[in-house]
Amino acid sequence: MRKCFLRSPRQLIAGLLLPATLLAASLAVAQPASSPYRIVGYATGWNPQQTKDVGKIDTLIFAFAHPKDGKVVIAPGDVKHLQDLLALKAINPKLKVEISVGGWSVGGFSEAASTEAGRKLFADSAAQLVAAQHADGLDVDWEYPGHHESGIKSSPQDRTNYTLLLKAIRTSLDSTGAANGRSGANHYTLSVAIADGPFVDDIDIGAINPYLDWFNLMTYDFVNAMTPTTGHHTGLHPSALIKGDGRTTDRAVRQFLAAGVPPEKLFIGAALYGREFADVNPDHNGLYQTFGHYQGGHNWPELKQDYINKQGFVRYWDADAQAPWLWNAKTRHFISYDDPQSIAAKMAFIKSQHLGGIMYWEQTADPTDELLDDMWKGLH
Template sequence: MRKSPLRQPRRLITGLLLPLAMLAASSSVMAQSTPSSYRVVGYANGWNPVQTKDVGKIDTLIFAFAHPQDGKVTIAQQDVKHLQDLIALKKINPKLKVDISVGGWSVGGFSEAASTEAGREQFADSAAQLIAAQHADGLDVDWEYPGHHESGIKSSPQDKINYTLLLKAIRASLDRVGAAHGRTGTNHYTLSVAIADGPFVDNVDIAAINPYLDWFNLMTYDFVNAMTPTTGHHTGLHASKLIAGDGRTTDRAVQQFLAAGVAPKKLLIGAAIYGREFADVKPDHDGLYQTFGHYQGGHNWPELKADFINKHGYVRYWDADAQAPWLWNAQTRRFITYDDPQSIAAKMAYIKAQHLGGIMYWEQSADPSDELVDDMWKGLND
């Protein structure tokens, strides 16, 4: 799949294998299992063996991605090993759940499959059978986005109704197949969605899909990107003084879903373990919420620390209103927006204050030292 200006870091994944030798660390890792009611959920493709020491801090890993193919949910053969690497981590942390996400940016086939009852049933049944066959724990639907075609996928005015009907069909299939495999009650196959906010859910009936879902993974990142008119905080918690109108923020996303009747505990806000860089930026306000010449690219957390934060002319600034950092290089007129330990701490405090379900992040391999994941865990358990 092609890289996306909106979701490019989702393609910066290396599927690394888990050596069996790492399983010996099980006793020490299990002692870290999250004791609180807040959850840490992370998207992953493969698994970096050096991160095994912290697997007890993660409640659910979501494998990315399965894909719709000829109306069915499938995983490419070369990706099955990566999924099984994640599932093998249950030998270290038996409480760990591993779900499968279907979709991703620029991945189509949803609108077509959801358009008929037969198509929905085929999609739903194949998804449930895949979950059972791979010994996974649930499905995450990442349709970006119903009624929208910015990513190059097909869409339809009927997507709003059909999205609800598709999730209803998936819920029924998961329950039916789950019952046949002893997955009922609190151990049932779960169903979640990766979902945006603001105008990107104008073709989603949030209240209607709510009953079918165990939780919502709010993609509260990529608020600014190659397709937006200005720079800004791509994963800001609150509104900056410089934000225009109803510009997207994490808090505004949460309030949108709460207003639709979603229980706070079903909402997991998103954190970004990567930054976005813009070039030829207008220098006013140190580049914050200014027009730019072109989008430069993404940088994962280790790269930000090694080469950018207060280095090579990039100066770190903090927006107290947005509770978010940014970098500005006055000489090159480059701007970078990202999450760091301070903004992660603010998000964890917000989760507690709003009584939300926890935190979700993209993406596991972008934080090989588990520094930010550790900050999430600590922030929810202090």
């Protein structure tokens, strides 16, 4: 699931100044030292004040293109946001920019993947879009094959057809890339945004692995409006209070490793936002308790300014899960989120497991790049 937050008027106005900002920043941004670990961020747009940190990012994934009439397209009003990301290559020539197709509640995948002709149309249009926009690859965010919780259509055949769709996309990207001088180390990349646990029951992880450059593990939103309890929405390890096979980041990684995916192709997810729950059972300061209703999301700056140890919210740390949470005993509100301490734990985990790196949702949710800086420091 992807939690999107609208950009502020200030951000929208600032976006008009992006070309000038890029020109000035291109003289000032130093290229950080290289690292075997990569930082990948999804981005719905670009905030010019973040340009100073563009050298810390290896890949930006534009969100989103969508399936339309079987083809992969970008809404005319969103093309400018993609172009803003591509313009950053003038500052960081090593930066890669992928186009992601899909997102939570976006359908059309099951239908397109159901026939050979449909898969070819989807794949060819995706490759042509990547080439036409001078992007570096495609990210497929089908949430989720065989599932319809988000309101999209699904089919028992999705498991087989998902593999065939990715195979078709890989073929089209390679063919289009060869025609555009993009082959070998410079080939068009293909990644997926993918969940874990029961949400990959209808995915043959081992079968799709050969077609992918890497996996973006959506190790966030473990608890949300549709789960029965609160909890760590992006926890690293199991809490002592978690029940059964509850979802965690390390369990997701073990699931994919067991399916044969090399560790260097796995990118765990970090959240630049928190999730708030209301009318929560007060036991254990609200952690893994039933709740009355889901309250909403808060981006990192809002959490710092208004919630962390403010207005009755107290920060707690779960040493087992390596994750923080906020609890307001008076209002019985609970908030789960990532912060510098949990980010540091995730970076140490990436190194200990020799993973590919970190992925985060979403660039504009942390305008000062505080958490991005923590990721970069942790991996360098």
